[in-house]
Amino acid sequence: MVIWSQLSCSLEVMEHKNIGVIGIGRIGEVHLCHLVQSGQVNVMYLVDIEQMHGKIRDLVKQYGLQNVKIINTEEVTDMLSDKLLDAVLICSPVFGKPHKKSDLVKFALQAGKHVFCEKPIDLNPRVVEECYKLAEDRGKTLQCGFDKRFDISIRKMYDKIKAGDLGELRLIKLVARELPAWINAEYLKSSGGIVVDSAIHELDLICWLSGERPESAVCFGHAKSQMFKECNDVECAMIMLKFSSGLIGYIENVRGVPYGYDQRFEVLGEKGMLCIENPSTTHLQLWNQDGRLLDTIEQHGLPRYYEAYRMEKQHFIDVINGKLSCEILPDEVIFNSKLTQYCTKSLRTGTIVNIP
Structure with missing residues (x-):
């Protein structure tokens, strides 16, 4: 038996x-x-x-x-x-x-x-x-x-913040720029705009890393491309978030840079700073009289966050098998959805929007 x-x-x-x-x-x-x-x-x-x-x-x-x-x-x-x-x-x-x-x-x-x-x-x-x-x-x-939460470097940044390595947080700055290659008018018209479609990842990360929710937001942006203008969207946006603790969140989101998929993270606290730079596609370096030349950064988001996507799926599998509770909490997702609307409102009106 x-x-x-x-x-x-x-x-x-x-x-x-x-x-x-x-x-x-x-x-x-x-x-x-x-x-x-x-x-x-x-x-x-x-x-x-x-x-x-x-x-x-x-x-x-x-x-x-x-x-x-x-x-x-x-x-x-x-x-x-x-x-x-x-x-x-x-x-x-x-x-x-x-x-x-x-x-x-x-x-x-x-x-x-x-x-x-x-x-x-x-x-x-x-x-x-x-x-x-x-x-x-x-x-x-x-x-x-929200795949970026499962990136190994971002996860380590989160762990160090929660361990108190930086002390009280002062500034979180996230840069997210990408090539325009795959974006077309049909996609833009149904995406909900740059904040909902792209900056939502950075909004989620700032709230998740800080453990706080902002009390106000301001967003500015512009479109140089005729396609973006016709779709009532922007290709360059900047978001600033103010928190009751004094923390400031800064997001820079650009669709249309010529050099690759640019993702950089900085968290400044009273004890120091944590930062994540862009990984190069290879470890190759050229050293000569002109200096040191690194290989190109990743050109698209899928290879840059490939392992994060894998870990995200593994988390879902573990959750439905009863091994873990889902880390992406309902109230976080609902708040992120509301926050994108507040930031979009600021973008459209050019005003600071208070967040209930």
Whole structure:
């Protein structure tokens, strides 16, 4: 009896969750790769529009996946009715067709599935709150995709701040610049704007690193590109946050630099400063009479945060297996959604916005 009990326990631990992925585009493909590499889940469904099915079949073949069902987005409710399915990853656009992203979140939770959803869940904070209330009512996990929290350097920065290595914080400065290559007008019109689509990561990090929430925000920006102007968006934005403790948060967000994916972090405290610089693509250096030349920095966000994405998926897998509680808390995601709206309001009006 003891031997059988131990064997049953071992089999239970080894049981893999069944997962479906909705949206196999730029980010969905990265998440699919990490799910496969984990070896801890069964990818059961891959969902996207008909035009993407050729690419999806190539990925299925590349990863040697077995018994995967490739279905259209119109069939997503049929997938969610499958009682063998445990969880879904939602990587579709905010206003995807025929269902927008938050509708998919609600459908999945109502069907009793755990959900990982790329940010933003919705452009309306009230809808984000509804999604988390539904997750609570159904006893399911809803994890929002704030991947930068899982970057090893940022995580170490967080640990040192919490350990008191910097003492009282004075300034957090985050720089986020990127190449404009993949951005087009169609994407911009549905993204919610630069704050909601891009700076939301930095807003989340400032609140997470500091353990505080700002009392006011001001945001300025401009667009030189005609495409950005026509889409009522900006390509360069600066956000300043004021906290009751005296801490100042500064975010610089630029879409359209010629040299690569520029991500720098500085946290200044009374005892010193923590900083994260851009990693080079290789360790190669050229030393000559002109000085020291480093190799280029990463050119895009996916390779820069590749390991963070992997750790983010591992966290979700551990959560739905009951090993951990989700670190991305509902009230944090809801507040971040509201904060993007306050900053966007400041950007549109040119005024300081007080935050309740």
